[in-house]
Amino acid sequence: MTAHPASKATPSGPRLSRRGFLAGTGAAAGLFTFGFSFPLATPVAAQGAAPEVNAWVVIQPDETVIIRIARIEMGQGSLTGLAQLVAEELDCDWDKVRFELVNPAENARRGNVWNTQSTGGSRAIRGSQDYVRRGGAAARAVLLEAAAKGWGVPTGECTVAKGVITHTPTKRTTTYGAVAGTAGAITPPADVRLKDPAAWTIAGQPVKRLDTKDKLDGSLVYGIDYRMPGMLVAVPKACPVHGGTLKSFDAAAVAGMPGVKHVLKVDDETVAVVADTFWRAKTALDALPITWDEGPNAKVSSETIAAMVREGLTAETPFVGNAIGDAKGTLAGARRVIEADYGFPYQNHAPMEVLAATVRWTPERCEVWGPTQVPEAALAAVSAAAGLPASACDIQVMRIGGSFGRRLQTDYLTMATRIARQVPGTPVKMMWTREEDMLQGRFHPITQCRLRASLDAKGEVEALHMRISGQSIAIYAIPGLMTAKGDPLVFQGLTPGGEMALGYTIPNLLIDHAMRNPHIRPGAWRGVNLNQNAIYLECFIDELAETAGQDPLAFRRTLMRNHPKHLAVLEAAAKGIGWETPPAKGRARGIAQVMGFGSYVAAAAEVSVADGQLKIHRIVAATDPGHVVNPQQVDAQVSGSFVYGLSAMLYGECTVKDGRIEQENFDTYNVMRLDEMPAVEVITLPSGGFWGGVGEPTIAVAAPAVLNAVFAATGKRVRQLPLKNVDLNVS
Amino acid sequence: MTKLTINGASVEVQVEDDTPLLWVIREHVGLTGTKYGCGIAQCGACTIHLDGVATRSCALPVSAVGPDQAIVTIEGLGVPKPHPVQEAWAELDVAQCGFCQVGMIMAASALLAQNPNPSDDDIRAEITNICRCGTYGRVLAGVKHAAERMRG
Ligand code: FES
Ligand code: FES
Numbered sequence: 001m002t003a004h005p006a007s008k009a010t011p012s013g014p015r016l017s018r019r020g021f022l023a024g025t026g027a028a029a030g031l032f033t034f035g036f037s038f039p040l041a042t043p044v045a046a047q048g049a050a051p052e053v054n055a056w057v058v059i060q061p062d063e064t065v066i067i068r069i070a071r072i073e074m075g076q077g078s079l080t081g082l083a084q085l086v087a088e089e090l091d092c093d094w095d096k097v098r099f100e101l102v103n104p105a106e107n108a109r110r111g112n113v114w115n116t117q118s119t120g121g122s123r124a125i126r127g128s129q130d131y132v133r134r135g136g137a138a139a140r141a142v143l144l145e146a147a148a149k150g151w152g153v154p155t156g157e158c159t160v161a162k163g164v165i166t167h168t169p170t171k172r173t174t175t176y177g178a179v180a181g182t183a184g185a186i187t188p189p190a191d192v193r194l195k196d197p198a199a200w201t202i203a204g205q206p207v208k209r210l211d212t213k214d215k216l217d218g219s220l221v222y223g224i225d226y227r228m229p230g231m232l233v234a235v236p237k238a239c240p241v242h243g244g245t246l247k248s249f250d251a252a253a254v255a256g257m258p259g260v261k262h263v264l265k266v267d268d269e270t271v272a273v274v275a276d277t278f279w280r281a282k283t284a285l286d287a288l289p290i291t292w293d294e295g296p297n298a299k300v301s302s303e304t305i306a307a308m309v310r311e312g313l314t315a316e317t318p319f320v321g322n323a324i325g326d327a328k329g330t331l332a333g334a335r336r337v338i339e340a341d342y343g344f345p346y347q348n349h350a351p352m353e354v355l356a357a358t359v360r361w362t363p364e365r366c367e368v369w370g371p372t373q374v375p376e377a378a379l380a381a382v383s384a385a386a387g388l389p390a391s392a393c394d395i396q397v398m399r400i401g402g403s404f405g406r407r408l409q410t411d412y413l414t415m416a417t418r419i420a421r422q423v424p425g426t427p428v429k430m431m432w433t434r435e436e437d438m439l440q441g442r443f444h445p446i447t448q449c450r451l452r453a454s455l456d457a458k459g460e461v462e463a464l465h466m467r468i469s470g471q472s473i474a475i476y477a478i479p480g481l482m483t484a485k486g487d488p489l490v491f492q493g494l495t496p497g498g499e500m501a502l503g504y505t506i507p508n509l510l511i512d513h514a515m516r517n518p519h520i521r522p523g524a525w526r527g528v529n530l531n532q533n534a535i536y537l538e539c540f541i542d543e544l545a546e547t548a549g550q551d552p553l554a555f556r557r558t559l560m561r562n563h564p565k566h567l568a569v570l571e572a573a574a575k576g577i578g579w580e581t582p583p584a585k586g587r588a589r590g591i592a593q594v595m596g597f598g599s600y601v602a603a604a605a606e607v608s609v610a611d612g613q614l615k616i617h618r619i620v621a622a623t624d625p626g627h628v629v630n631p632q633q634v635d636a637q638v639s640g641s642f643v644y645g646l647s648a649m650l651y652g653e654c655t656v657k658d659g660r661i662e663q664e665n666f667d668t669y670n671v672m673r674l675d676e677m678p679a680v681e682v683i684t685l686p687s688g689g690f691w692g693g694v695g696e697p698t699i700a701v702a703a704p705a706v707l708n709a710v711f712a713a714t715g716k717r718v719r720q721l722p723l724k725n726v727d728l729n730v731s
Numbered sequence: 732m733t734k735l736t737i738n739g740a741s742v743e744v745q746v747e748d749d750t751p752l753l754w755v756i757r758e759h760v761g762l763t764g765t766k767y768g769c770g771i772a773q774c775g776a777c778t779i780h781l782d783g784v785a786t787r788s789c790a791l792p793v794s795a796v797g798p799d800q801a802i803v804t805i806e807g808l809g810v811p812k813p814h815p816v817q818e819a820w821a822e823l824d825v826a827q828c829g830f831c832q833v834g835m836i837m838a839a840s841a842l843l844a845q846n847p848n849p850s851d852d853d854i855r856a857e858i859t860n861i862c863r864c865g866t867y868g869r870v871l872a873g874v875k876h877a878a879e880r881m882r883g
Binding site for chain 2: 074075076077208209211212213214215216217218219220221222224225227233258277278279280283350351352353354399400401402403404433434632636639640641642643644665666667671672673674675677679680
């Protein structure tokens with residue numbers, strides 16, 4: 001064996017260190033040179049235990065600056081952005097920056113000194129920017145004071161640049177690394193002044209990600225890769241009909257199969273085979289005779305679900321998200337009512353990394369190595385499943401191979417803990433098959449929408465009633481959010497104000513919701529309810545523009561005159577695609593806009609349809625997130641949003657037959673590949689004064705911009721997704 | 732005992748004949764850089780080089796691989812110095828979550844070995860791996876950048 005396989009052949013991976021951090025050796029931006037071969041990630045702490053300057057910052061004698069990251073990194077790039085914000089206020093040398101992940105047990109032990117670690121709702125940057133910058137500034141203050149004390153001079157006479165401290169009158173210099181050892185003992189000032197973003201030199205720059213190197217050489221240990229000496233692998237299977245139960249299984253039938261150690265009941269609906277490898281566990285699980293009690297939902301189908309949701313389109317409901325004037329009365333007296341029904345199906349998150357976690361349970365202690373988007377909730381779930389107090393549990397969080405909201409729920413960690421608890425002392429990695437991941441998803445909920453509107457004599461919208469019917473995420477997954485009347489999340493992008501505010505002024509407006517909850521388990525799927533709400537409204541606005549005989553952009557300008565920030569991004573996207581000049585022959589364009597997760601976003605798409613085949617040639621996307629911390633990562637998030645949003649638009653559909661989801665893998669749940677990827681141009685116009693999120697909002701404008709372009713190309717309104725079910729041939 | 736040649740070294744493993752090569756590499760040889768994404772040759776996360784050809788190892792039984800066939804995984808690609816594709820990927824910050832990128836890099840490096848000057852259409856046709864983060868634009872740029880580097 002060469003050194004490379006040999007070095008990895010022994011079970012390896014990060015261990016829970018005493019301090020409970022996982023360090024990364026991410027080489028700093030610009031210094032990613034290749035004169036050396038890629039080393040394994042080694043805990044920085046092992047290189048010499050430097051005392052921390054404060055909770056956010058550790059500086060080693062060799063000037064390495066370790067920045068602690070509490071929010072979860074799953075591809076969105078916030079790890080780098082957060083480090084930039086700390087480094088900016090710290091005035092350290094960015095090339096010396098490394099990162100370390102915070103574990104929730106450590107956070108709890110220290111009184112939540114890192115604030116919440118929960119990572120969703122495009123909140124990682126916007127929700128932590130203030131206190132992480134203060135953390136960097138406080139570290140800077142005590143480092144300067146430590147240097148000043150050492151020289152016996154007033155702190156006010158000292159300055160710092162790139163981690164080098166200068167006593168201005170005498171030109172003496174020292175470094176952060178030299179004074180860090182004593183700085184941690186100094187009490188930081190009660191208040192620190194943050195820099196004006198206009199003066200930023202590290203934040204706001206397109207620096208490279210800190211966490212790239214181990215992704216390119218295969219050395220990054222994801223949840224599915226984790227290994228420990230003596231570890232077993234468990235592969236679970238739950239009743240494919242959600243809510244059904246496990247009646248019986250015949251363990252003896254597979255007991256003699258290679259590698260099989262245990263066949264376990266995990267909970268009322270789940271069985272698992274535990275073997276020495278994943279493949280052997282999966283092989284035995286496939287052969288295991290299992291009887292399910294599928295329960296009352298065994299006859300449910302997509303058709304019965306559609307009928308249930310359709311009924312909600314006309315039902316009485318008290319749950320109103322936005323109301324102005326008298327929409328119903330105006331519509332009742334209108335000469336002409338324009339009406340359309342739309343629908344958006346179930347979606348699976350389908351991150352590339354399937355669910356997995358490794359757990360070692362003993363009667364005294366439960367240790368977990370696994371990914372989660374909600375470290376605090378994960379610790380609570382593990383504690384409950386382990387039958388141990390949270391103080392006896394520990395979770396080593398990990399960078400995740402994509403998540404998109406799936407790991408906001410902790411079901412898989414509960415499951416992994418319940419399995420390990422039945423094999424005390426033995427580390428067990430629970431790992432799902434892709435098929436299980438598809439069947440036991442927490443699905444983007446199903447909805448339908450009926451839109452009814454009338455225009456006045458000038459062709460302006462005088463009334464709009466938007467009735468949404470369908471499933472609530474909150475009632476299943478976040479019950480604390482429910483109000484007496486319903487799930488407020490269903491109105492994302494449609495509310496009168498707040499971080500997902502409607503960008504149109506309509507004199508008579510009613511937006512209401514009828515909750516209809518099929519048995520398929522829902523979850524927050526990247527973009528959440530903004531996705532279908534933007535499709536419904538932005539496509540319907542296009543229909544109204546057509547009825548009014550107006551250009552879709554001109555029509556929107558009138559409706560958006562009181563919403564300058566919404567309009568600014570729409571204008572930018574339209575300008576970028578060249579809206580005012582006609583497209584080339586055979587091409588057609590569409591636009592859409594929405595506000596979501598605190599940011600204003602818009603997209604313009606240029607497409608052609610030939611022989612029923614859609615080709616998306618070009619997208620221009622515009623975003624106003626208030627502030628931009630890393631333009632390169634914003635670009636990546638925005639372009640990636642089109643892959644996620646357009647995958648759903650083109651192919652995404654989880655259907656139900658005999659109570660169970662029918663799509664079990666990427667052969668039937670297709671997603672966009674490189675050959676379909678359009679050119680995406682990203683425009684950012686940060687207008688300052690607020691902090692918006694970037695990971696999610698743009699997904700919501702991807703589909704409506706393209707669908708509006710499809711109409712312009714074909715004259716066909718696509719109101720039920722995905723597009724794969726629609727014949728685009730112009731007859 | 733099954734004999735294989737992985738990253739230039741010969742290894743022996745005790746596995747059932749129908750075990751997919753992916754799981755032999757990951758679980759018996761212990762090289763976890765090669766990823767599992769679908770298990771049915773759809774996503775490309777498990778791509779390795781088999782005698783220089785990009786191959787989805789999840790759907791290839793180990794018994795179909797001869798003892799002298801050269802298997803190269805990500806751990807053996809950039810050795811002793813990083814492959815130009817890895818360098819291009821670093822320069823363009825291609826990876827997001829990174830999970831699919833090992834497969835992307837293996838597919839891209841095999842493509843460039845056969846076609847040192849691929850057109851956009853060649854790359855779009857040949858790189859069929861799934862990336863849910865949506866890095867496709869930078870993957871395309873990365874392959875072209877690596878091609879330039881390799882041409883010197
Ligand atoms: S895991 Fe082999 S192609 Fe998906
Ligand atoms: S980088 Fe995350 S799946 Fe491709």
